[in-house]
Amino acid sequence: MPRRRYRQFCPLAKALDVLGERWTLLIVRELMTGPKRYTDLRDELPGLATDLLAARLRELHHGGIVERRDVPPPTPAVVYELTPRGHALDAVITELALWGRPLLQESIDDYLPQSALLLGIKTLFHSDAAADLDETYHLEVDGRPVAVQVHDGTVDVAPDSIAERPAVRIVTDTKGFINLARGQPQAARIEGDPDALNRLGRVLDLS
Amino acid sequence: MPRRRYRQFCPLAKALDVLGERWTLLIVRELMTGPKRYTDLRDELPGLATDLLAARLRELHHGGIVERRDVPPPTPAVVYELTPRGHALDAVITELALWGRPLLQESIDDYLPQSALLLGIKTLFHSDAAADLDETYHLEVDGRPVAVQVHDGTVDVAPDSIAERPAVRIVTDTKGFINLARGQPQAARIEGDPDALNRLGRVLDLS
DNA sequence: CTGCATCCGCTTCGATACTG
DNA sequence: CAGTATCGAAGCGGATGCAG
Numbered sequence: 001m002p003r004r005r006y007r008q009f010c011p012l013a014k015a016l017d018v019l020g021e022r023w024t025l026l027i028v029r030e031l032m033t034g035p036k037r038y039t040d041l042r043d044e045l046p047g048l049a050t051d052l053l054a055a056r057l058r059e060l061h062h063g064g065i066v067e068r069r070d071v072p073p074p075t076p077a078v079v080y081e082l083t084p085r086g087h088a089l090d091a092v093i094t095e096l097a098l099w100g101r102p103l104l105q106e107s108i109d110d111y112l113p114q115s116a117l118l119l120g121i122k123t124l125f126h127s128d129a130a131a132d133l134d135e136t137y138h139l140e141v142d143g144r145p146v147a148v149q150v151h152d153g154t155v156d157v158a159p160d161s162i163a164e165r166p167a168v169r170i171v172t173d174t175k176g177f178i179n180l181a182r183g184q185p186q187a188a189r190i191e192g193d194p195d196a197l198n199r200l201g202r203v204l205d206l207s
Numbered sequence: 208m209p210r211r212r213y214r215q216f217c218p219l220a221k222a223l224d225v226l227g228e229r230w231t232l233l234i235v236r237e238l239m240t241g242p243k244r245y246t247d248l249r250d251e252l253p254g255l256a257t258d259l260l261a262a263r264l265r266e267l268h269h270g271g272i273v274e275r276r277d278v279p280p281p282t283p284a285v286v287y288e289l290t291p292r293g294h295a296l297d298a299v300i301t302e303l304a305l306w307g308r309p310l311l312q313e314s315i316d317d318y319l320p321q322s323a324l325l326l327g328i329k330t331l332f333h334s335d336a337a338a339d340l341d342e343t344y345h346l347e348v349d350g351r352p353v354a355v356q357v358h359d360g361t362v363d364v365a366p367d368s369i370a371e372r373p374a375v376r377i378v379t380d381t382k383g384f385i386n387l388a389r390g391q392p393q394a395a396r397i398e399g400d401p402d403a404l405n406r407l408g409r410v411l412d413l414s
Numbered sequence: 415c416t417g418c419a420t421c422c423g424c425t426t427c428g429a430t431a432c433t434g
Numbered sequence: 435c436a437g438t439a440t441c442g443a444a445g446c447g448g449a450t451g452c453a454g
Contacts, residue, residue, distance in 0.1 A: 051420080053418090181216075211425080419451085427443080
């Protein structure tokens with residue numbers, strides 16, 4: 001818990017007392033896709049000072065949002081994972097992301113953390129445009145593969161996994177993906193059915 | 208727009224670039240119930256320095272969230288009001304408030320702004336417990352009257368308005384209301400049907 | 415190598431005073 | 435009423451150090 005509090009009898013103010021500090025919700029976003037180690041968190045959040053990450057994790061632990069767990073050998077490590085209370089922030093993050101979606105247009109030369117890629121795909125997904133669609137896409141950004149599965153008007157995003165028999169394979173880097181999301185495919189290696197790429201473009205749209 | 212940005216291609220990070228600074232979302236909450244003047248905002252947000260309020264309003268204006276408008280005579284003034292983009296933050300605030308609801312238990316000696324009272328009532332409202340309910344309650348906290356109308360499983364909250372023929376009238380102050388929300392009615396003047404008070408208590412519940 | 419703590423320069427915040 | 439000016443305190447970002 002930070003020292004600075006709003007001191008208001010208001011559910012919004014109370015939530016912001018816990019979540020409102022810089023980096024806090026981005027750390028929660030990182031943990032949304034599963035437990036992570038301290039160093040992995042730091043690597044995915046450039047600009048966040050190491051001691052500040054430690055402080056935020058302490059506050060999140062104290063707030064009942066994050067649990068610290070020792071992973072036994074063979075690969076001993078400390079991982080941080082969300083509690084149920086932490087996972088309940090999914091709705092908060094979803095709404096903030098939906099609101100923030102138009103702002104992605106302004107993005108230039110930004111970093112693309114793995115979890116941001118996953119959240120981005122979920123946020124750009126248009127359920128109504130995917131009603132009759134049922135296929136899988138292979139996406140690979142900066143060497144990190146993601147399987148995107150569209151099915152029954154929903155999207156499933158699996159990190160670090162190879163899609164089997166994808167309708168289209170897109171291999172690119174951060175810049176290429178950002179341009180792709182803007183509807184300007186360049187610097188991307190695309191293999192497969194061009195129609196499938198168009199279908200993907202309609203389902204995952206920035207506008 | 209603040210100078211500090213996350214520089215991530217992520218809809219959450221982009222939203223937080225605009226909304227993540229201290230006080231920003233609380234100012235939006237204040238404006239959610241209608242336009243307000245500079246001084247009214249400052250009075251409802253104790254602890255917020257005047258120059259910081261000016262800076263936040265500038266940023267919110269620049270971000271397309273708040274519009275500055277001159278009200279012509281007979282009562283000339285400057286008011287700030289939300290744009291459609293600003294009103295779209297309703298869902299964000301609602302989710303944050305729902306998540307923060309349990310934290311209200313910890314509240315001691317807090318300030319209760321008018322808009323926090325309204326948001327609090329909307330957040331504490333249990334739709335399922337109000338399915339067959341159709342009545343109006345008069346609530347008055349620190350001299351500010353609020354008409355709470357429960358109807359068809361929804362709640363309507365009208366600030367600065369007197370409820371007509373309310374099922375119960377509750378007149379209290381900040382401390383009294385906070386205790387009331389915790390289920391400890393004390394220091395509150397209550398008039399009307401005791402059963403109606405119980406019904407209100409089931410519909411508006413902290414737990 | 416991981417998981418921090420410490421130090422330092424800069425920015426932001428909070429409180430008060432002051433002005434058109 | 436609607437802000438700007440000023441200033442000490444706290445928070446942040448980056449680099450470095452260090453124990454397990």
